[in-house]
Amino acid sequence: MRVVVLGAAGQLGRAVVHLLVERGHAVCGVARRIPTPALDRSVQLMIADARNKAEMCAALTECDVVVNAIGAGTLRRNDVESTTTAIAVAAAQEVHVARYFAMSAGMVALDGIIFKYVLRPLIFSHIVAEHCRVEEIVKGSNLAWTIVRPSKLTNGAPRGYVASLQLQPKSFSTTRADVASFIADEITDRKYFRQAVFVTSRNSH
Numbered sequence: 560m561r562v563v564v565l566g567a568a569g570q571l572g573r574a575v576v577h578l579l580v581e582r583g584h585a586v587c588g589v590a591r592r593i594p595t596p597a598l599d600r601s602v603q604l605m606i607a608d609a610r611n612k613a614e615m616c617a618a619l620t621e622c623d624v625v626v627n628a629i630g631a632g633t634l635r636r637n638d639v640e641s642t643t644t645a646i647a648v649a650a651a652q653e654v655h656v657a658r659y660f661a662m663s664a665g666m667v668a669l670d671g672i673i674f675k676y677v678l679r680p681l682i683f684s685h686i687v688a689e690h691c692r693v694e695e696i697v698k699g700s701n702l703a704w705t706i707v708r709p710s711k712l713t714n715g716a717p718r719g720y721v722a723s724l725q726l727q728p729k730s731f732s733t734t735r736a737d738v739a740s741f742i743a744d745e746i747t748d749r750k751y752f753r754q755a756v757f758v759t760s761r762n763s764h
Contacts, residue, residue, distance in 0.1 A: 560746065561585045563622045565609055565647060566629035567602070568594035571662070571712065574735040575626050576602055578743050589618050609643040615650035624658040624746055625651050637685065641692035648700045659702040660742055663690045665710045665726055665757050694755065705745060706755035709733035719761040722751075730759035 562579050566572040567588025579586045580599050587603040588594070598604055607614040609629055619625055629643050644661065651659050666687055697704050710730045717736035721727060737760045745751055 560623040561587065561621065562624040562626060562746070563587045563589060563619055565589045565618075565625065565627045565643070567598060567604075568592070569628060569630055570714065571630065571735045571738060572626075572628035573598070574739040575628055575742055578736070578739040579626075579746075582743050584743075584746075587618065587622065610646055612646050612650055615646050616654055619647075619650050619656055620654045622656060624660070625656050626660040626742055628662060630662065638689065638692075640689050641696065644693045644696050648696055648702065651702055652700060657703060658746070659697070659700070659704045660745075661693060661697045661704060661706045663694050663706050663708045663755065665708045665730065665759070666690070698753075703752050705751045705753075707738060707741065707758055708755055709738050709758045710760075712738070717760075721759050721761060723757050724754060726757050727759050730757070733758055733760045 562584045564572050564576050564579070564586060567576050568590040572588070576586055576588050576598060580601055587605055588598050589605045589607050589609070591608060592606065594604070605618050607618050609615060625647065627644060627647050629640060648659070664686070694706055697706055711732045713732045713734050715734045715736070717734055717740055720733065720737040720741050722741055738758060741758045
């Protein structure tokens with residue numbers, strides 16, 4: 560399949576691109592500027608602004624799957640993920656993309672007392688609100704979407720993942736390699752159309 564990865568120069572984007580190439584997909588990596596280090600030679604690189612709908616439409620035309628791995632990389636108030644999601648979703652609908660993957664986080668469903676009344680208001684309020692905005696935009700589309708809700712993202716080798724429609728207890732971390740594996744598997748398996756899926760690495764709790 561032809562897969563477009565938005566945010567291909569980021570840590571998660573690179574993990575997704577790498578695995579999709581290994582799985583034999585034709586991959587187009589979209590980034591705001593030329594990535595350093597460079598992406599794999601087999602990857603088609605497109606420099607585009609994810610806030611420009613015309614550029615997004617051009618990037619997504621004739622692709623089968625979009626993986627939106629754009630992240631703000633900060634806990635401060637921002638709207639990077641939601642504004643780029645709004646444009647990407649609109650473009651994907653306009654050019655009739657078959658499948659769309661969005662990134663959220665498992666913390667959107669956390670309701671423990673410590674998180675709800677201490678950690679979320681003091682540390683995570685902005686990022687939780689932004690993930691919720693992203694999910695609302697994606698769920699309001701007519702795309703065949705899957706929202707990925709990992710626990711805290713980490714680097715490192717894949718450990719195998721658990722995917723569930725329910726938040727997993729004590730699921731503290733998920734490697735980016737395992738998120739990439741879930742996405743690559745789901746492109747083929749097609750189990751989670753229009754569903755938000757919690758993903759966590761094995762042995763993370």
